[in-house]
Amino acid sequence: MVTQDEINAKAKAAVMEFDDEVAEYVCQEAIDAGLDVVSLIQDGLTAGMNEVGVQFEQGTLFLPHLIAASDAMSAGIAVLSPTLEAEGSETENKGTIVIGTIEGDIHSIGKDIVATMLKIAGFRVVDLGRDVAIGAYVDAVKEHKPLIVGSSALMTTTMVLQMQVEEQLREAGVRDSVLTMVGGAPVTQDWADKIGSDIYAENATDAVVKCKAAAE
Structure with a gap:
């Protein structure tokens, strides 16, 4: 069984490698395994995006890379959205x-x-x-x-x-x-x-x- 740390690392790598399909696959894998999708977003997808952002600021990556990484992250979040919405609907509306x-x-x-x-x-x-x-x-x-x-x-x-x-x-x-x-x-x-x-x-x-x- 895949662990949370493993799935987060795979999601981070997918974003850093600009791979939409892998990002989607990893996010679906996390859902199927019943793992924490909030952790996946924060410590996986977002961590990868942040790393790309740092490299962009340093001048080692450029705008097309930033856009491609964003697309990969968006592809992953699209897979997670139904699960996220279901979790959100279970909590009281805070405003x-x-x-x-x-x-x-x-x-x-x-x-x-x-x-x-x-x-x-x-x-x-x-x-x-x-x-x-x-x-x-x-x-x-x-x-x-x-x-x-x-x-x-x-x-x-x-x-x-x-x-x-x-x-x-x-x-x-x-x-x-x-x-x-x-x-x-x-x-x-x-x-x-x-x-x-x-x-x-x-x-x-x-x-x-x-x-x-x-x-x-």
Whole structure:
């Protein structure tokens, strides 16, 4: 019988080798073996994606590699989705969270992982996607009345727009009705404090912990 550590290692390797088919096979193997799919996402697929991200930043891998790794991870998560949704439906609804990647930023890997983990944790997630206009966050808050609205920024050039989310929510008169959450590679606690965001999420696990605390 395959172990959790073995399946996680295989999933990590599949992402790092940009292999969609192996990622799908490994995720199905984990489901069939009754293994922990949350661990598989965090310590397998995400770990592989993080490693590719490091190599991208170092200049040893390039954008096509990043996209290929993301595709492999997405292929694996697509296999896991029915299981994840079933697990999420068994938990009490903790509230609604609106999430998206900020305008001008087409990166969605980190945001997708956070959205998946929040669903598993029992939240209803409204995923606005990537390259999301500032006004769309405001509209979503008005429409869905979420507990939290989160924006992800993967570049310093788009990170500054997270400040505009805060400003436009205030201008629309809905800032006091919602908690704001920011995250992404260049984002820090200091930045969250500077713009007045309520929650800084260092990673997907941190986001889940802090959102759960906010929902209590």
